[in-house]
Structure formats: C-alpha cells, structure tokens
Amino acid sequence: MKEQIAACCKTLKLSQNIADNFESIEAENRHEFLLKILQNEVEYRKAKKIERLIKQAKFYTIKIFEGYSFDEIRIPSALSIEDLKTGTFIEKNENLILYGAAGTGKSHLATAIGLEACRQRKSVLFFRTATLVNQLSKAKEERKLDKIFKKIEKADLIICDEWGYIPLDREGSQLLFQIISDCYEKKSLIITTNLEFSKWANIFYDEQMTAALIDRLVHHSHLLVFPGDSHRIKNSLMKGAQN
Secondary structure, three states: OHHHHHHHHHHOOOOOHHHHHHHHOOOOOHHHHHHHHHHHHHHHHHHHHHHHHHHHHOOOOOOOOOOOOOOOOEOOOOOOHHHHHHOHHHHOOOEEEEEEOOOOOHHHHHHHHHHHHHHOOOOEEEEEHHHHHHHHHHHHHOOOHHHHHHHHHHOOEEEEEEEOOOOOOHHHHHHHHHHHHHHOOOOEEEEEEOOOHHHOHHHHOOHHHHHHHHHHHHHOEEEEEEOOOOHHHHHHHHHHHHO
C-alpha cells in the first residue's frame, strides 16, 4: 500500500512526505484525514522552499536576531527595529545602507534580515561586493552576463557586503553600476560599508558615475549608522583582561 501511495504521489508531483507520514495521521473521519494530509503537504512544501531559498542566498555565515543588540545603532525615525526584523522595507523596494567601522555588526544585521526574508519566502542573494564584481567580470569574459542578470532580476533582496573594502577597476565599476541601476525601484538592496559617500569616488574612479549611483541608492534608502567600536576587538580585549 505504501509503495502504491508513493507511486501516486510521484505521478501527481506530490512529495514522498505523504507516503512517509499518512500512517501517523489521526482523524475522526475521511474528510478530516484528507484535510490533514493536504495541510501536512502544504507545510512540508513551505519548509522545503525556505530551505532552498536559504541555500540559494549563499550567506557566508548564518546570523539571527536573537541576542543582537541595536543599542548603539542610529536608526532613522522613518524606520523601526520591527521594520528591520519583518522586512517591510522590502515590500516597498526600499534600500538600507549600513555604515560604520569594521566589526560593528553590519554584516550580522544584513544577514539576519536576509535570513528572515528567506523565511518569509522571499528570494535573497548575498554577495561580498568584490566577489560579485569578480563574478560579473568573469561572466562578461565568458559571455554569460545574461545568466547573472536574470538571477538578480528574480531576487527580492540583494545584499552587497563589504562595499568599498577593495577598489574596483573601471570595468568592474561599470558592471556594478549596471546592477544597481537595474535594481532601482524594482527590488531592495542592503549595502554594508565603512566608507562615507564622499569617498565612494575612490571605489569607482568616475565622479559622474559615482554621483549617479549615490543618487539612485539614496532616493529610496534608509541610512543606519554604526558608531561603536569593533565588537571583535572588544571581545578580544575582554578575553585578554580575564586571563
């Protein structure tokens, strides 16, 4: 019987989950049994989709909101901590720019927001900016740029981590500018950076392109400032003091 149910599930493009779990379902009548079977399949598909979205996002590490402190972050009045946690800005195609020194929790927050967006079944892509530019340059050489552009086009949220940590060549700058332009008013971006806007020209080597880029980003953006010292340095000093 179980093998026959599994075969039917395969034909109907239902999951093996039904065949694996139907025997454990308790119900008072056939209608309740069928409902529970279908509800179980719906929940199973939701969980599998979230799993796929998290894998597709390619976070470097998994970070969550639990235990994260917002105390030292300057958040604009138009945005609340709850907005960050629920990702309401994504629905509005708004951007976040997380600015502050290295080690102040920018990447942690960006990842936690992205992970929660995946759990809400939104498509997220996480890049270290230099890695994204390298991928774009390589794709251009191999004439596969369309593949990356289509992948980005399907995403709801793009996270560019460590923006400006490594200077870009002219071609890389132009490719990154194209990505930002294509995302403008169509999807949300999160950028983490330790560079103030006035120094972004040092990344792109072209003041006009830099000005156009900043104009697109700032138009629908919230600036979050991380004024504190590096958490990694703090923790290192604390460990040293305890020894």
